[in-house]
Amino acid sequence: MPRTLKEIAQVVSGDVTGDANAVITGVAGIEDAQEGDITFLANPKYQAFLPRTRATAVIVGRDVRDAAGKTLLRVDNPSLAFTRVVSFIHPQDMRHPSGVHAAAVVSPGAALGRNVGIGACAVVEEGCRIGDNTVIYPNCFIGRNAVIGSNTIIYSNVSVREDVRIGNNVIIHAGTVVGSDGFGFVTVDGTHHKIPQTGTVVIEDDVEIGANCAIDRARFDKTVIGKGTKLDNMVHIAHNVVTGKNCLIVAQVGISGSTTIGDNVILAGQVGVVGHVTIGNNTIVMAKSGISKNVPENSVFYGVPAQPVNEAKKLHAYVNSLPKMHQALKDLKERVAKLETKL
């Protein structure tokens, strides 16, 4: 919903420097912001972005002096103010399915909270518990005894297998599968015998999961997606993986069985992680990398197999200099041959 900067300033008790009648239509980070957006500058070390942002207005701390020609909204706490502004400009849009559709198939043995929306042809099996204000879109399947919290949105054609637990304020995009069997076999004389996967999956609060992901249930115990972690589309999470809180796992990443991911980890697009390793807190793995062993916290890794990014880039530069090295070696051979002739 478009808002004037003046309206926004009232909500966050801020002061406008510049055009208070400017109309704000969206929110974005300082680098991605376009005209019409409001953004924020929480950390003075990003001050350099201020003159370059295309945002119509920037929320800053009261100590920021130089407006760099930008319209500013000065507040006590820019981060906190920004989160308020997000929900002020984009109030929750309630056009999701509401009520239980006549063509939904909800077991009488399922317990629904208040104001639950269940779309047509969604199937909710017995023993399920679904919290207040949660929405389940058409054609979903919610298996026996699954528990889903409050204020959660599950888009169409999602499959949630039996016994899975999903928290509050979770968003699961269409086509995703939660609780499929882990990939576990014991091979006897060439035949692969299935190891029953008797564990489950726990999706903690505030998680968002993209479209067409697959999150396998644990062999024993549970596969966990930690609070506030966000998965992009087509992410594969194998059995017994545990991710920490507030991770960003970008599209087409695959994490193999029993691997543990710390808090605030970023795995960029198409990264693969082997099984039974640990990635430390705050670590970033760059796109297309392959993690083959434990990665310490606070590091940046790159490559296949992944190395610390500085080493990977140094080696990459050496590879790029191979034609020069090859030529240098050739030149040197000739000089040595001449010396040998002289002696």
Added chain:
Amino acid sequence: MPRTLKEIAQVVSGDVTGDANAVITGVAGIEDAQEGDITFLANPKYQAFLPRTRATAVIVGRDVRDAAGKTLLRVDNPSLAFTRVVSFIHPQDMRHPSGVHAAAVVSPGAALGRNVGIGACAVVEEGCRIGDNTVIYPNCFIGRNAVIGSNTIIYSNVSVREDVRIGNNVIIHAGTVVGSDGFGFVTVDGTHHKIPQTGTVVIEDDVEIGANCAIDRARFDKTVIGKGTKLDNMVHIAHNVVTGKNCLIVAQVGISGSTTIGDNVILAGQVGVVGHVTIGNNTIVMAKSGISKNVPENSVFYGVPAQPVNEAKKLHAYVNSLPKMHQALKDLKERVAKLETKL
């Protein structure tokens, strides 16, 4: 439907050199064709493929003299003739769902064209408009106000979110998701706040999208798949991506947000493309490559990060020669040591 070469010749006003009673059961490119196929030779530069093709007959221009022992069908315009032959041999097979199934759930507020087929348990929400002769298979979800053109086929378990626009003659294979939220967050004090994705997706005419793909809606504005572009299975298209016309995007490719792809671009299997870059017209990116910056038009790129293919292959050859270089360096050291001893 099997056809004799004589029947085909009549449809395209062509002349047969060879067995006019040969039975043709399929169509294919000149390299892939098998016995029973008809293929075509539009460009004389591919003449070398003529003797090697396994096709039963080849459509060629009237100027082609050397039959190379093959059965030829000479026509004025081989390309045009071939497209006519494709639909003559494979006339549209009308075994798709027809009519609105009694178990479909179509909102009274949706507008259906003539001869629309909607399968059982498909859900079409209010405000949708669906063009003539379009088919929606069972268990699809078509969200509020989505617009779908004519002669389009949407296979089972596809999810089309609200407001998405899909053109004419489009094919979307089973399990695909169109219009899921883009992956966009603003991180404030470690917590990822969702940036509402208020744009949409536009699928232009003649597009084909494989199974289990995900095409995200734009943050603002629209994500676009250009006219005639074909996506294989499990392709990920992030928010605000715009692809040109007649691209081929092979299986498991991922394209990050706000990237622009030109016309006639080929992205081979498992390619990844970072966000906010441009790939020029007619460019080919080879399998498994990672595109990390803009790519000019008419180029062929390969590697992670991708380079022009000739440079990539040259460097690869140097890497393969490393054992030799290592040995050469060792030999040289010995020769220098001898020289030093002598002096």
Added chain:
Amino acid sequence: MPRTLKEIAQVVSGDVTGDANAVITGVAGIEDAQEGDITFLANPKYQAFLPRTRATAVIVGRDVRDAAGKTLLRVDNPSLAFTRVVSFIHPQDMRHPSGVHAAAVVSPGAALGRNVGIGACAVVEEGCRIGDNTVIYPNCFIGRNAVIGSNTIIYSNVSVREDVRIGNNVIIHAGTVVGSDGFGFVTVDGTHHKIPQTGTVVIEDDVEIGANCAIDRARFDKTVIGKGTKLDNMVHIAHNVVTGKNCLIVAQVGISGSTTIGDNVILAGQVGVVGHVTIGNNTIVMAKSGISKNVPENSVFYGVPAQPVNEAKKLHAYVNSLPKMHQALKDLKERVAKLETKL
């Protein structure tokens, strides 16, 4: 179901060395086993794992002398005994949908065996044949004339296109698509004309397919997944691919059109294979590799493009030694310069 070791010993006619009252709750391979698991040692060459396993008990041959402090269950044939123990500890759990749900949409022209379970909102079209004891979960689509064997489980939101054939004892996880069109076009003057994909898919007995996979139908003839082969999540199988028996194809692998995979092949996570090649029996391709040509049997390949793993690792070591080589070259240049000065 937890069992004492004594109960297990009776089933396999074995003798316990150690605590026969130990309670076993699961099965696993010797390296992955945890407390409460039973595992097995079939091949004496894995004897070294015995002291290290965390399993509560180990099934061994009668010739194993050294218990290494472990509780053993001695039997005539450890492999055979182990497979019996798997089904003894995890008897088939019959909580799947049973009977045809009132909200399922089964064509009167479909033939169901005895004891078939079909969930709510599953759609089974005319001409389908479904074998005894097979279970189809809610919201699946089974297209016209598809044939599904006995004792097969198809989880929710799976799409099986027309004419596909699926064997006995098959498991297909949620969201998977079997029988989508292959990605085949003939490009005429820049426009991609669809090549009709008139073949089918055959899934042989004892196959397991993960969540959100896509297996394309053949252009002609058939795409085949061989008996006993297991696919993890999000695997892409293109048209006319034929896999052998007892392969393990790990998550996010993509196999391009008309490629043939031998028996007992392992393709690790995120591997890509080009079209029209053959991978020999018993070969292992390591994670993230790209196969660009035929691979002989009994080999281990790694890299992009993939090479025999020993060569790939050797080259990788050379690349890692590039900084040293660079320094050695520099030192040598200085020594040669000195020699030149002296002469």
